[in-house]
Amino acid sequence: MKKTLIVLNNLITAGIIQKYAIAGGIASLFYVEPVATFDLDLFVLVPDEESLTPLATIYEYLGCLGYPTEQEHIIVEGIPVQFLLPYNELIREAINSARTEPYEDVATSVVSVEYLMAIMLQTWRIKDRERLALFVQEAGFDKNQLEEILARHKLDERWKQWINQNTSNT
């Protein structure tokens, strides 16, 4: 993992990406108990988002370093990494407001707990709703900040719906 993070940080140094933020199951690890996940989801800001193939430079750069691709992943130091562009404003904000977290002696960037919860509400898959329950019970989050994000992205009604459905279980 440490080697993977060093490679990801080098992508910024080399100017291949501007910023990244770990998301998905691995980001959850920073806030709640471990859950099984098989890839490292990485939101990235790239210099030329308007390009027809905005992720091509990442694939070329890592390919030159000998990292193979496997379906939608690039295997970086044994870990499948999926690079994802910001597909809406919520994701873009999540990247820009990501927290710096240490992993051993390497600094990495992780989506904040409030944005992770907002993304779960937006994606709204079964596993997101289940994970949201874990977050409500275990993760220390700023309720005001979460509700401000949710209101801004019109997710507040869904949050109320989730609360109503889960109040008796939390």
Added chain:
Amino acid sequence: MDQSKYIQHIADQKANARKNRASLPIQEKLQKMVELQKIVAVTRAKRGEFVRVWKLE
């Protein structure tokens, strides 16, 4: 202890265990996550699906 108190007691114990696991250092959590991957990998292998189990250096 009546049944409802016992059920609540078990629920509290489970919640505390989850909170303890949630407060582990990230490296330890990753190791536990890989253990979970191994369990899931065995289940999926029985269905003929391949998943990559991480090797943490």
